[in-house]
Amino acid sequence: MVAIDYNLLRPLRMLLEERSVTRAAVRMHVSQPSMSVALSRLRAHYEDPLLVRHGNRHELTPLGERLLAALPKAIDEMEQVLRLQSRFDPVTSTRRFTIAGIDYTIARLAPVLNRIVEREAPNVRFEFPEADRVLVNGFPDSLRTIDGVIMPHGYITAHPHVDLVAEPWVFLLDAASDLSEHPTPDELLTRPLVHNLAARDGMTPAQQQLQFRGIDMTIAAVTPHFFVMPSLLIGTGRVALVPEGFARIAARMEPRLRVVASPLELDPVRDAFWWHADREHDAEHIWLRGVIERAHRVIQNPDERDIKIDLP
Template sequence: MGPIRGMNFGAFDLNLLRVFDALMRERSVTRAGEQIGLSQPAVSQALNRLRGVLDDQLFVRRGPEMLPTPRADELGPVIRNALAEVERALTGDRRFDPATAQRSYTLIGADFVSLLVMPPLFARVSQAAPGVRIRLVDTARGDVERLLQEDAIDLAIEPALAVPEWVSRERLFDSPFLVIAARENPELAAAGVAPDEAIPLDLFCRLPHAIRTVDGTLSGWLDEALAQAGRERRVVLGLPHFAGVALAVAQSGLIAALPAQFARAAAEPLGLAIYRAPVAAGVPEISMYWHGRHDRNPAHQWLRGLVRDVVAGF
């Protein structure tokens, strides 16, 4: 093939595209090298070669991150899709052998996923695929659609999302809300409310609430149901993680509405009692989301199957 825009494409080292794609995903020379099995100096050398060939810095350092230039942002989706097509052409529908696989998976989800899904998931992965690494990034990492498009994540485990057609989705389980409080909560004891009972509406609205919030908004699903009844609760603490909310409740007179699976898991170790809310709130549906180009990828199908098995009892 002849020169393209001043570049002899026939002499171009296509392995550089893997380095570029890893840098786009990881925004770190070190992590990019870990992903594709190259040393940090080798990644830096490849980046310098790319900069020379494309006549652009491609990535500039800002703090600990390597941020893509506009030229890199333009090339990123094109190169990513091209590499995916090559992978599909080479692998076809052949079987995935987890016992010999050497690769990493990245998932995104709340600490709900970190505490309840990832430990049993890794137990299965470590038994079946000792060469596979797996990690979870927090929902605060960014927009799920963008991360899937960039292949920065393999799978998202989230409540209902509005996603485009190219994102595939599979429902995993429903997660209704339950209310937690310290076992010795004096207000609930004085009112004679026993665990597993519904907290009276007036008391529920009067008690101080903690809420899990990523963006600082002090309202959620339950507040919509209360508003329909013409009521509101008193939210006094917002924290970004369910675990932090549960710990705060255990050490104070707070109450909190948390996903049922998390509430039940936290109750015994933290000394919490579980109650029902006085109003019926919407029930979040938890699903896994992935890029449609991985629908038939055997390695991705294997991961989705493991997640499906782990949450089957939720």
Template structure:
């Protein structure tokens, strides 16, 4: 933290760093105060003190947002890393009491994984850790390494092609794919083969990807399907298919859940694709955080069905 080290730090209030970190996350004084359980005047006063000590406005108002200055952006990563290191150092060796903990833990998930994992996890936390707060962010196609590094996320759960070596990976479950159509689809009375699959009109749940497993396999065979609608949302895709003559390829367990709730019929894919893995990932150097270790164990114990 070169800017801070050039100052006289003997009387520096380290609580100001927590305020700085939250202001950079929220870019809004009111929201930062709420997250810190402080009053808005207290946070405003802390920001004024930081501006005076560092000789920089740090955050400037642009419309309804407060945007960080270049100096604030330069400080953001080192300060957040330092706060994480302090937290981990103090918590190392301490027992984690889930019944008393008020920690806020942040996941990134797709809506597919959220549907499979979170109902069981929240039911468990209701009795084991009633005051623990879980915040979920949408998981995009690219692995959120920077968000994990900055402490904006504690864990991610999903399918990843590449994970940097500084992260630990735990297999949660392997999954396959099924084709879902409306229950009385007029073109599938005799079943589903590859030719009929290619003749159907498809919904594609893209999850931010440019090409999924199905289209990659088809391209390798010099084949293509007709995609007429794309969405990032599995639940929306299932409802669309139940009400039309479209079809969608879904993870098997999710497809089975939807088929119990909606007028859907499921088919095996008319070609062979290998299973794909869903993994729980977090920073290796946070392995000694007892709260994350405890929560990781709760997630890995979930067997969705």
């Protein structure tokens, strides 16, 4: 096996994803002969053809399939290492930050975060992927692939975080439902449930608390998106158990919805911004955490729109 040139990792990924020297060259903005040379060097390194022609197309060898599965994470971690800096200038930075979360938490944070960043770091870019089951069930290792995730306490432990919003759980339901003005636990908890599926093991923290009390609600519909829930409640006798902030937003957007306080005392949902310990001393990430704290304080105190904190 010949010595590897780490500059070949990106061409390798493009070749494996495109299964074509021509298409890989286009994506890399290089000539086709240059990409052919890269493929030859990669084949020599791995002692494997990687791409094998079948008819008028190429297919990956078994090693090629394994490399394709491993490359995105490997390249991302390498880029994280190369981006580490002792100092960070947000004004000139072109850093891309990736923050995962459910649609409701991102919708609440993003507008304030954008206002701060447009003023202080105009070339910084954010991506907000969904905190799906693959990510959640992969904690804590999956945190290495992103800059952080906004999730309630209970899903992640023993990792650095910044505490954000704490909200009570409430029930959201169709206002035309035949429930009384102050429904009893039996009236609410025997109703079919519209369930959010971003959770580990398919349960939200509120449902975990109910199960601990021996209460298992019947699930009638499932969605990973909070803002889809209203459409699954209107015109039905179903209920959803959600954070109060989302319930109030949903009820303002859809007057046919009604918010009901939980008749049972439940521990509130406590959101936090979590990151992997590998990023603890990254100057860029330290700046990000400060901005998120500032944005959270603005959300909690809407009149204080110019909150500033000293950067480390």
